[in-house]
Amino acid sequence: MLANRESPDGGPETMAVRPGRDQGTAEPLLRLIDISKSFPGVHALRGVSLEIHAGEVHVILGQNGAGKSSLIKVLCGAYLADDGVIEHKGRRIAIQGPADANGIGVGVIFQEFSLAPYLDIAQNIFLGRERAFAKAGIIDKAAMHAAARDVLAQLGLNYDTWTFAADLGVAQQQMVEIAKALSQNSSILVMDEPTAAISERESERLFEVIARLKQRGVAIVYISHRMREVVALGDRITVMRDGAVVASYRRDEVSPDEMVGAMIGRSLAGLKRREALAAGAPVLTVTNLQTAKLTDISLEIRAGEVVGLAGLVGSGRTEVVRAIFGADPLRTGVIRLDGADFAQRPDRSTRAGLALLPEDRKREGLALPLAVGENATAAALWRLFRRGWFAPSVAEKVCRNLITRLNIATPGPAQFVRNLSGGNQQKVVLGKWLAAGSRLFMLDEPTRGVDIGAKTEIYRLIDDLAKDGAAVLVISSELPELIHLCDRAYVMRDYRIVGHLGRNELSEKAILDLAVHQ
């Protein structure tokens, strides 16, 4: 085992765990018993048991890295559980691949989209189920598009079904994804944070649909960490933490505070809101920045500050940091570092002291085929070897220091980075920028896909950075995380900054009110 974290002390024992509390009232549609799944360095699921009943919304609540996504992947056949039993209508079954999951009527709305960019909306909605429209192998396009329009109409949408998925915005893609799952007439519908990217109005539609589906007897597994939705939708709520179920309630017997308590758990309970530090001089000032997508972005970050950048998925948060870093071209606007202009090009930004931790670690953060050492020094080669001559011994020393400082669980710098757990991979990305000596850290979803242990360490690191006088900009979809970390936050909607919240104004409600179009 690579993981060196101590397992969170006693969560399951101390919290009120009431599994199978309603046994006997109804036979569950699907029952998961003691499901476990591990990857190198991390136990993604530890003995998870869950009951899914027809006509109920079962909310699974948990922070990033709690194991929700892994659970879904086991359900839909993308992962094969190492251990445990799955019962469907009381009969023991095995889910060994997506086909098995489809066979028992599991439909999934993925958080990471499963659309093919150059198939149109109708083709995407019915991908894998074209047979229904085929006569002698030839697809009846008219029928397929009519059916697609019907499904979209259920969601109150009037999209042109001939549009390629590639030409849709994030919110539209999310809605198509929802339509795709709806069209499957699944008996069990899994929704992984379906509202992360869509507007209030679209969310309302979705909730109406969910209510209708419930009446039809569909079982819904709804994953979220937005308390409002949980309270509004959930018939049954299961809280997960660190790969295990820590609590299970019926809606009427629990308060939101109790759920948050269970979700955060003891290990984080001691971690109160980050203390504010005295902010120093402005490090980054952005004035009227405009790119192909963004309009009129102005913001300022001072030394010693942790500033949040909130908004729905697809609201332009990532684009802002990419533009500041110089990864996307600017149209107009001024970006100053310590009051001075600098060239908007990633290599210049790096040398000027900017750091960008990208949202998608595997695609943009790490060179997965390479070793920890090669990745950890990737952004610092210019700084460590100013004459251009590379010395393996120096690089290794730097890397070993980082491994110690960040507590990265790896046998050594030579280990391939793809063999590390998500949390340790993320620490390597952070380490890359520590080695580069950066002063302005832009962290895009720093705790996505990271387990609780690593998450606390990342929080502590962010705090340390601020204490050392660095400026930090944090993007996160997890509102409690933003509130915990940030001194203040900018909120984005439709590629603009729509508001600024000071330390005392920061709350989930305040952020959502700004982020979601009313």
Next chain:
Amino acid sequence: MKTRHVKHLRLLSAALISCGLSAAPALAAGEVIAAFTKNQVDPHFEGVRAGVEQMAKKMNATIRQYVPTKPNNITEGMSQLEDVGVTRPNLVLFMPIDPKAQLPTIKRLIESGTPVLNYNDKAGDAPYLAFVGQDDYKLGYDIAKMLFDHLGGKGNVVILEGIKGSNTGDERKRGFDAALKEYPNIKLLASQPANFQRLLGLQVMENLIQQHSEINGVIAAADASALGAAEALKAAGRGNVAVVSINGVPEAVEAVKNGGLLAIAEFNGFKIGCVATEIGLKAIRGEAMPKRVVIPGAIITKANHSEWLVPFQQRTCPAAADYAGH
């Protein structure tokens, strides 16, 4: 956005038009001749083109050259024949890259009323105006015999063949083999394809040198392979091995002069080009012309080499009458 397109299109068409214009023939009086050669690599064909150009100029005709963009590419050669059918030249001078493949196309070209003269390589049976070329078999036979006599009728030799399946290559090989039969004491160590290429000639020879400790003579189907082989032999300290080849491009003749090659059987592209053009033009102008002209090939040695050292462009076309009746 629109203006940008227009600009691009305008640039492009300007470029294409200027390409077209620069290549279009000056509107001289006289016939238009389409002359085919096999590639832009081998100087032999440059000799052919030079001969054709010179004679055409002399006889007041215009030449259009057709060469496949990829050396010896059969399908491209066929396309060019088809396309020439569209431009309807007064005369086509044609050498096949592959006779079997191209024969049907050439037949249809002739049927459509375009006179075609076959030169350089035989192109199968079709109603050509005439054939102008050399006897590859005899060239192969003569040069092999010359080498064997030089070796005193005994010794070890290797053959560097041409491109398999090409008329030229196969005929020459047949000539080598025929000569070989007449000399029982000449031992053939190896016969490998060098595809008329220099680098392949060099590398095949390098490997053969390792394999065989005693090589007395090398027969190459073309100058380029012979020159490559001679380089290999020289580098291995076996400069005394006698190398002979067929063609007689100036570079190879210079090597004969310097002793790098022993002798070359003359396969004279320049003469072929001249004579083919003259006969073709005269034939379409209504003169009676021989149907078959085989230009004899001399054996180029140190003793008589100077005639072939002259660059193609500075040579003077012989009169077709000199060869008629051969």
Next chain:
Amino acid sequence: MTDQIVHAALTAPAAALLRRIPGVTFILVGMIVVFAIGNPRFLSAVNFTNIGLQSSLLLMLALPMTLIILTAGLDLSVGALLGLCGVVIAELLVAGWGLPASVAAAMLVGLVAGAVNGVLVGYLGLPAFVVTLGTMGLCEGLSLVITNGDPIGGFTPALENFYRSTVFAVPTPVLVAALVYGLLSLLLYRTRFGNYVFAIGGNKDALHLAGINANLVHTGVYLLCSLTVALSALLLLGRTNSAHPSVAVGMEFEAIAAVVLGGTSFEKGQGWLFGTVLGVLAISVLRNGLNVLSVEPSLQVVCVGLLLITALLIDRNRKQASQNGA
């Protein structure tokens, strides 16, 4: 994409329609105008026949290649495989097997080659470039070994007669290519398989999650390509009237170039089957037009390169323009 264009034509403003059309269309139109001005015979029926014949074989390779490129792969072995299948058919015909049996044997060869490519790429996830480069070497080598480097001729004239026949003045090969286009576009745009081809290039995991055996479909695309190539060997034999081991080597690069010219991208499953027709036509029209205008041979070579670069340059600029305009 055809659907999208038809749909856009019915519903969207003209600008949106224009944006969907690949840049090569403009070049194609531009070239036709320039060539027609340069030589009015360019627009003659004979020349259209030529362009049709010269395009048909390349089209037969480029059409299935489009499907492969849509899956974010490529197949370098098609040229060599085409040659090999031609050799197999010819060899067996000469051996007296009869046409159906010979073609069946060639199909079997295609099946094996496609299966090797497909399994290594689809199931093992090896890079298509490397895998198909290997099978290319194997196919080319095998045809050399079978023929010993010599072309094979003298088989049934039926193939040539078929190739040269016409239906209502349209050459049969053109109709064959059109038929293949029709079948493939039916397959690509109206069947499940077609949807999965786009999905593999765009998001193979999504296809897998939809419960489809994505690897099998992926393999199927390579099989389909190799089988089409095996059938195309009949056209090749009809055209060249003989089988050469390496006659079609290098055609794979032109096929790939044609596909990309037509607006199909190596990424994300973005592409358009009809674009490939345009790409093939652009290459054929360029080569034909340069011949008809008798452009200097060496300039022809440069023009092919410039066509590629210019077309992609235009696409790039339009893409940028539309992004900036958005």
Next chain:
Amino acid sequence: MTTMDSPAPVIRRPQQLAPGTVAVVVRLGLIACIAVLLSSLSPTFATTDNLLNILRQASLLFLVASGLTLVIIAGGLDLSIGANLTLCACLSAAAIKATSQPTAGIAVALGCGVLVGLTNGVLINRVKIPPFLATFGMLWVAQGIAYWFMAGQVVYGFSPAFRFFGSGFWLGVPVPIWVMLVTGACGVIFLSRTTIGREVYLMGANEAAAVLSGIPVARRRTLLYMVSGLMAGLAALIYVARLNAAEPGIGEPLLLPAIAAVLVGGTSLFGGSGGLFRTLLGATILTLIVNALNLLNVSATWHPFVTGAIVVLAVLADAAVNRGARR
């Protein structure tokens, strides 16, 4: 989507060899096997002359493949090397003839190679044409210019001083082999001991991550295509000096063998792994096989088939090794 790339199970061998090391060892083993086999079958194989002959032929292939190796490690592809070599050879030979200064030829060859490489880089970076097509287009352009420039002629006959680079010996070893060793050593040092070299691997392994790590990927890429062109220019000089002639058909047949040498050496077309020493081994293996077939009197028609088989085997072997390493 990242849902499917499930991390591998928790098995780790304590003293695991890096896949790169395994690849090199396997190839050295293969060379040793062929060598042992051949020396028992053919008395001429193990002679110094024959071994130097093999290495000299391999050195020419290596030079063409070396620049390509760098480009491939960085995740690119250069199909223009063959035509570039042709163009460099023709221009430099003409320059030497015109000035009777070998230095002029060297300058022209290297300059021309770099210029073609620079054009490739610009087409790929600025115009965003995929490397496959940009370099394929340049192949035609360079080849066309060479045809036009040479007009069917051959430039031949160079001074012994210049020819020394191609056919001379130093300390009993042919000069091309020295050139191979020196450029190989420089390349290995470049890749492993310079920051740019390390960046090449990073950008090959994940270009997006390299950009976001502040590596000037576009400039590095242009540099690599220029180096690839430079190597084509250098190879052109050696070829001209070796053949004592320059003709416009010289480079085109070298492209596929060069790619094969890179792949047989074990540099992955996925980018991010590989090295020049491996390409050296790959070139040696390919040359050795042809030499072996000759010594065993196997007909030359088998050469392409055997070469193709070697490429497929090498790819399969590397896939197996990498799979093993991932578990």
